[in-house]
Amino acid sequence: MRGLTFLAQPRIGRLAGQFGLAFALAMAGAGALLYWQARAQIDDEVETSLRREQGRILVPGAPQDTASIARRLSAITGGRVISDKGHMLLAPDGRAIWGRIEMAPPPPGFADVRFRDGRPDWREGHALTARLPDGARLVIIEHSEAVENIHAMLPRTALILVIISIVVGSGAAWVFSALIAQRLARTMAAADALARGDLSRRIPDAGLDGVFAQQVAGLNRMIERMADMVHSQRQFASHLAHDLRTPLTRLRALLQADMAHTDEAGRQLLERAERECRSIIAIFDALLRLSEIEAGRHPTAMAPLPLAPIIEDVAETMEPVIADAGSRLEMGALFPATIRGDVGLVHQLLVNLLDNVALHTPAQTCATIGLSIADDEAIITIADNGPGIAEAQRDRVMQPFERGSASNRPGSGLGLAIADAIMRFHDGSLELADNGPGLAVRLRFPLLQTGLTTF
Numbered sequence: 001m002r003g004l005t006f007l008a009q010p011r012i013g014r015l016a017g018q019f020g021l022a023f024a025l026a027m028a029g030a031g032a033l034l035y036w037q038a039r040a041q042i043d044d045e046v047e048t049s050l051r052r053e054q055g056r057i058l059v060p061g062a063p064q065d066t067a068s069i070a071r072r073l074s075a076i077t078g079g080r081v082i083s084d085k086g087h088m089l090l091a092p093d094g095r096a097i098w099g100r101i102e103m104a105p106p107p108p109g110f111a112d113v114r115f116r117d118g119r120p121d122w123r124e125g126h127a128l129t130a131r132l133p134d135g136a137r138l139v140i141i142e143h144s145e146a147v148e149n150i151h152a153m154l155p156r157t158a159l160i161l162v163i164i165s166i167v168v169g170s171g172a173a174w175v176f177s178a179l180i181a182q183r184l185a186r187t188m189a190a191a192d193a194l195a196r197g198d199l200s201r202r203i204p205d206a207g208l209d210g211v212f213a214q215q216v217a218g219l220n221r222m223i224e225r226m227a228d229m230v231h232s233q234r235q236f237a238s239h240l241a242h243d244l245r246t247p248l249t250r251l252r253a254l255l256q257a258d259m260a261h262t263d264e265a266g267r268q269l270l271e272r273a274e275r276e277c278r279s280i281i282a283i284f285d286a287l288l289r290l291s292e293i294e295a296g297r298h299p300t301a302m303a304p305l306p307l308a309p310i311i312e313d314v315a316e317t318m319e320p321v322i323a324d325a326g327s328r329l330e331m332g333a334l335f336p337a338t339i340r341g342d343v344g345l346v347h348q349l350l351v352n353l354l355d356n357v358a359l360h361t362p363a364q365t366c367a368t369i370g371l372s373i374a375d376d377e378a379i380i381t382i383a384d385n386g387p388g389i390a391e392a393q394r395d396r397v398m399q400p401f402e403r404g405s406a407s408n409r410p411g412s413g414l415g416l417a418i419a420d421a422i423m424r425f426h427d428g429s430l431e432l433a434d435n436g437p438g439l440a441v442r443l444r445f446p447l448l449q450t451g452l453t454t455f
Contacts, residue, residue, distance in 0.1 A: 023169025024162065031161040043126065046142050047110055050128040053085055053140050058130065066091075066136040070098045085142050086117055086125070092135035099139075106139060115141060183212055187219065194223065251277055304448055305341040307371055307378055308334040314347060315369055318354040326363025327384075329354065332370025337378035339445040341426050349422045352415045353382050353441055361386030365438075377428075378445045385438040394432040419443075 057072055058064065066089060073087050088099035103115035106127045113127045125143035132138060186204050193201035202223060205216045255274040259267050315331055322329045350369075357367045367384040389397055398420050416430075423430045423443060431442040 021169075023173065024166040027165030027169065028162040031157075031165070034161075035155065035157075046126045047128070050085075050110070050126065050140050050142055053142075054128055054130060054138070057087075057138065057140070064133050066097060066132060066134055069132065069136075069138060073098060085140060086115070088139040088141070090137040090139060092137075097136065101139075101141065103139075103141075105137070108137075113141060115143075183208065187216070190219075190223075194226075200227070302340055302342055304338050305343055305346065306336070306338050307346070307380065307445070308336060310343065310346055311350065311369060311371055311380065314350040314354065318351060318358070322354065322358045322367065325358040325361075327357065327361060327365040327367065329357075330366065330368045332368045332381070334371045335373050337371060337373050337445075338448045339378055339426065340448045341445065345422045345425065349419050349443070350380070350382075352419050356415050357382070357384055357386070361438075373447065376447050378447050380443040380445075381440060382443075383435045383438060383440040385435065388434060388437060388439040389432060391434070397432075398430070 056076065057069065059072075062068065062072075070089055073089070077087060086099065086101050088101050088103075089097040090105055091097050094105040101115050101117050103113055106113050106129050108129050108131055111127050111129065112124065114122050114124055116122055123143055125141045127139055127141045129140075130138045190201050190203040202220050203216045205213055205220070208216055255270050255277065259270050259274075262270065311334060312331075315329060319329045354367070354369070357365065361367075361384055365384050365386045367382065369380070369382050372379050372381065398416050420430045423445075426445055428443065428445040431444070433440040433442060
């Protein structure tokens with residue numbers, strides 16, 4: 001299909017997932033940092049509390065022997081009703097000298113320990129161990145239910161934060177991407193219309209601001225400039241064709257008038273000149289039609305249009321023309337299909353293509369014309385078993401004044417260009433394909449009314 005077609009709604013693709021994943025990873029990192037920071041803050045507070053407790057027991061200047069420390073511990077703990085700290089005195093060989101806590105001897109300094117203080121279950125705590133001058137060790141253990149609960153809660157909180165961040169991040173990314181996709185859809189719809197030749201289309205700017213509004217304004221200015229350039233070019237071609245057609249028509253009339261007043265040799269010369277004028281006038285007429293169709297100035301009456309009757313009418317008209325060229329035209333299957341179109345343009349389209357068969361294929365060529373339906377398209381196929389057009393030349397022959405290398409017949413080279421313009425005018429497409437041998441021309445129209453589906 002030669003026409004450029006965009007999707008009506010661009011897909012968001014991986015953007016939402018990528019943005020959501022990045023957001024989730026960032027939030028997971030923030031959650032982990034928060035967890036470790038909170039854990040470090042709690043541990044710092046626990047260690048500060050243990051140092052203060054040790055300072056109350058190991059009073060500077062007071063006796064530091066084991067017996068004195070034991071008496072001091074009894075005095076301190078005896079006056080407390082509720083305490084989140086436990087105390088032990090260990091002999092140099094690790095035996096418990098004072099305290100009812102059961103645990104493995106911890107290393108000097110701060111350490112995480114597991115202990116039992118009369119309960120059957122083992123508990124976890126943070127211990128500060130100091131070595132006394134006589135080799136014994138003072139162990140202070142802090143265990144707080146609140147701290148333990150916080151330690152247990154932090155990983156769960158971090159996990160919940162990550163899950164929430166994934167959901168919120170993905171949702172925000174999807175909404176953000178959907179908004180961008182909606183704005184891109186406006187640009188793509190306008191680009192699709194421009195690709196079909198509708199230079200009056202502009203990108204809507206309602207509801208846009210910031211860089212999006214600037215982008216749309218810039219693109220619309222570019223489209224305006226393109227439309228002005230194309231309009232000027234079409235106007236020039238149209239005026240040139242119109243202005244040259246008039247004197248050529250007068251010249252042709254003069255040649256026809258002089259034929260009656262000259263001898264046989266002169267009449268033959270005048271007839272040749274008249275034929276050349278007629279050919280040039282036909283080229284200018286084709287240029288004017290092409291310019292009108294592409295500029296949208298063709299007087300049109302778009303209406304529901306059954307294709308089968310038009311194909312039968314054109315085939316009946318063109319069959320004698322093709323027969324005069326030594327070839328024949330056959331009718332293929334005609335499935336019922338209705339499009340929205342201009343009957344005059346569709347008629348001209350089929351005449352141009354069948355006229356190409358008469359002009360550019362050798363005698364004994366067999367051409368067929370048929371109508372089928374596939375998906376939401378009505379497809380008219382004109383196929384022949386002539387020399388065809390090489391695949392490398394098919395795009396070129398769609399341009400004005402271009403002809404296939406196998407053609408040695410007279411012609412303007414505008415037939416396919418006009419046919420392509422008519423198809424684009426009907427939001428359809430024209431395809432050139434290999435018929436093996438020969439050429440197959442497929443005309444694809446959007447269906448207005450679906451008939452029988454064939455493949």
